Amino acid sequence: MKQFKLTYPVNLKPSSGWCTTPLEIMQQMDDxxxxxxxxxxxxxxxxxxEGQVKAIVPVPHQIGLMLVCTDEVAEKLKGQSFVSSIEEDKARYLPPKFRL
Known part of the structure; x- marks a missing residue:
């Protein structure tokens, strides 16, 4: 199994007021x-x-998910509408120590 970084599309919508607040942007990115x-x-x-995917972890402060999966799963994900890009991540990813 290898580690892959998957990015997904984010379409930010402007608020109806004068400006979009940072909180609204964070909520849209979280959604x-x-x-x-x-x-x-x-x-x-x-x-x-499901058996070919070992982990799905959100990447902090980035628009992406870390996947630990087989090459076959990564290839099948490339053509999906919810995937902007998927590439092998050579760096070792350390998950956060504390989860909420």
């Missing part, structure tokens, strides 16, 4: 991450690939 994670899990379940 995009949740949507991408849900679509990813549904795709893996539909294709029967």
């Amino acid at each position: 995009a991450r949740k949507l991408a994670t849900r679509e990813l899990r549904e795709f893996l379940a539909r294709e029967g690939l």
Whole structure:
């Protein structure tokens, strides 16, 4: 199994007021991450690939998810609408020590 970084599309929408606040931007980015994670899990379940994915971890302060999976899963994910890009990550990713 290899480690891959998956990025997903984020479409920020302007607020109806004078300007979009940083909190609104963070909420929209969080919603995009949740949507991408849900679509990813549904795709893996539909294709029967759950056993070939060891971990799905959000990347802090970035628009992306870290996947530990097989090359076959990465290839199948490349053409999906919820994936902007997927590439092998050579750097060792350390998950956060504390989770909320």
